[in-house]
Amino acid sequence: MNFDHARWQRRLDEFRAARHVPGAALAVLVDGEIHELASGVLHRGTGVEATPDSVFQSGSIAKVYTATLVMQLVDAGQLRLDSRVADLLPGFELADGELAKNVTVGQLLSHTSGIAGDFTRDTGRGDDCLARYVEACREVGRDCPPETVVSYASTGYAILGRIVEVLTGQTWDNALRERIFEPLGLEHSMTLPEEALRFRVAMSHLGELGTDPEPAPVWDMLPRSGGPYGRVLFTAADLIRFARMHLENGLAPDGTRVLSAESAAVMRQHVMDTPDTWSFMTSGWGYGWALYDWDGVAGYGHDGASGGQFSYLRVVPGRGFAAALLTNGGEATSFFVDLFQELLGDLAGVRMPDIFAPAAEPPAVDVAPLAGTYEREGVRLTIGERDGTPWVRAELIGGMADYSPPLEAELVPVSDTVLAMPGMGPVSAPWLPLVFGTLPDGRPYVYFGMRAAPRV
Incomplete structure (x- = not known):
């Protein structure tokens, strides 16, 4: 199938402008080739143009990278999905002692642990930031009983990042670089702001929906301890190269095995349905991936948000297709749905649902x-x-x-x-x-x- 670059550039420009998104980058894998496009500006204050090699913040797509590191440790026999966190991190504590004693790696990966999920703590910029974060988790309780509902937990992914550090003897940042970035040749992927400054970097923008947003007062508000759940910095094409490794069941383009085929399959194995199928348009959750069902066609992916930047990744394995959209503000979700409904429909033969909205004439409900x-x-x-x-x-x-x-x-x-x-x-x-x-x-x-x- 030929990728009509001019057509998709035109649609990217049109949808972006209509939704007040300052800048965006798009990468599409179809028929084994990666196609890269960009539109708008990285910073409305400076007017610097967005280009395909521009670096954006990932937000929660970082979780899939952390999950991949964890599954590499499964491949190495250093842990199992049913391994208890307390056995891997001696002295591990939560406010709920029973939960701390019994919570497992698999529950953290699948967001079914019940741990209160948005615990944020700036523990500094040092290499001990995750160790200090996990120590502070003694204050963290639970939102719901384990394995009762998918309750999205960034906290759990920071804990997983610390497990990676303990079992590899590396910082999470270095483990990611040496075990994923380098084998896949991801030369425009990194985890720290000072590394990103080598490249064209997107600025976050904030504002009311339906208006042109303004540059945020700071580039990023996330502490270093939030890396495993919220900060991988990349181009859209590098994100697609990472997704292609999963699409190829753990193999890099040069034949290097980054992840076993079994672990790649486990990551997209259905664990539990979600009560809300609208927000992320999911049908359920796996051990790292959000899962989708487009009228019987299975897919997986993830979304991310970080300080005004929003990222979206969708993979249709049965079609050998993947697409990544990175944005820096505005009505990004509406922009994503506008573009991807057309993109996935034409290039992957699937229909994404419409964005969530109430009926024009809502029912009468006793609140x-x-x-x-x-x-x-x-x-x-x-x-x-x-x-x-x-x-x-x-x-x-x-x-x-x-x-x-x-x-x-x-x-x-x-x-x-x-x-x-x-x-x-x-x-x-x-x-x-x-x-x-x-x-x-x-x-x-x-x-x-x-x-x-x-x-x-």
């Missing part, structure tokens, strides 16, 4: 049973009614408190158990679903952003 305050690590949501209209107050708390001020908004009913919240603050989607349910221990919870928050 009273859903009202209350819900909390998880870093976030508090208060659900109630004002003049007969459902509303929400969203606050970042604890270590997340400095990221955004409290926000309030009206909610739109979707069903008796789903409410739509307008996209607020540093988000890139117009609507976010709030899905309400009950945990096995009887506690009501709200599920949003792929995380469970029990009612308190």
Whole structure:
């Protein structure tokens, strides 16, 4: 199949401009070839042009890199999916002693541990940052019982990063460089800001949806301890080269085996469905990958967000297809859906669903049973009614408190158990679903952003 570079450049430019995205880079793997495109600017203040060799922040796509390192250790016989974290990290503590004693590597990889997932702690720039982060995890509780719901946990991936360090004798950064970047020839991938300064680097942009965002006050707010869950820096083409290794069941283009075929398959093995299939458009979760089902066509991938930059990766293994989109602000999720519905439809023969939104005429719903305050690590949501209209107050708390001020908004009913919240603050989607349910221990919870928050 011929890749019509001019056509896709035109569509990239059109969709980007329509969604107020300052700059973007796109890489597509089709018929064994990687095609690279870019559009817009890296920094609206300086006007520096986005190019295919521009470096963006990954956000949570970094988790797939950490999961790959962990599965390499499985290949080496140094751990198993059912290995207990406490056996690998002597002295490991959580606020929930029973959880600390029994939580496993596999539960962390699949976001089914129940650990409070957004524990943020700046432990400095030293090589001991992850060791100090894990020590601080003694303050971290749980959001839900293990293996009851997929509750997305960045905390767990920082802990996995520390396990990598202990078992390899390297920092997470060096392990990633030597075990993944170098074997795959990823010359435009790195983990530290000072390494990124060698290249054209995208600046984050922030602003209200539907407006042209302005450059953020700082390039990145993530501490070094957040690397295993949130900071790999790369070009779109380097991300596709990493994805191609997984598509080839662990083989690099030169035949070097980076990961066993068995471990590559395990990473995309279905572990559990998700209550919310809209936010990430997932059908479930594996041991590192988000899983998709496009009308019977299986796929996998991951999304990421970091301080105004948003990244998207989709792989359709049955078609030998992969595509990566990197952006630096604006209505990035709508831009992604606009572009990828067309891209995957034409080049991979699959139909991505539409972006989540409530109906033009929403149903009448009694919100009273859903009202209350819900909390998880870093976030508090208060659900109630004002003049007969459902509303929400969203606050970042604890270590997340400095990221955004409290926000309030009206909610739109979707069903008796789903409410739509307008996209607020540093988000890139117009609507976010709030899905309400009950945990096995009887506690009501709200599920949003792929995380469970029990009612308190």
